[in-house]
Amino acid sequence: MLRPKDSLREDIVVGVLTMSAEQVQEGVFNVNIHVPNLKLKNDSTQPDIERFKVITAAVVAALGNFYGFDYNFDVSTTGIPYRDGTDWFVNVRVIYTSLRTIN
Numbered sequence: 001m002l003r004p005k006d007s008l009r010e011d012i013v014v015g016v017l018t019m020s021a022e023q024v025q026e027g028v029f030n031v032n033i034h035v036p037n038l039k040l041k042n043d044s045t046q047p048d049i050e051r052f053k054v055i056t057a058a059v060v061a062a063l064g065n066f067y068g069f070d071y072n073f074d075v076s077t078t079g080i081p082y083r084d085g086t087d088w089f090v091n092v093r094v095i096y097t098s099l100r101t102i103n
Helices: 049-063
Strands: 011-019 024-034 071-078 082-084 087-099
Touching (some): 049 071, 049 087
Antiparallel strands (some): 011 024, 024 087, 071 087, 082 087
8 A cells, every 4th residue: 555645644554565375374564654744833844753652552552462363463663753755654564474264
């Protein structure tokens, strides 16, 4: 998925990097958290660190060490804000493991 162009909202974009095709599937996906910049008088390119902390904590709580019947998520890394042009995002990398069922 891609973030909508010129979005002024808080957005979360999930993208799968790798996924195996074995009976026990393992994969990695990224959760990218986008938050609008702070509105400052002289510089509107500063990240809203406090809002990033709140949203990142919620994502990590939801996906970190989560075990379902035949799958689990484990947060591998939680990032610091990265600059993307004049915008910022935080990356949370998640390891995904599941048992593949054949229908």
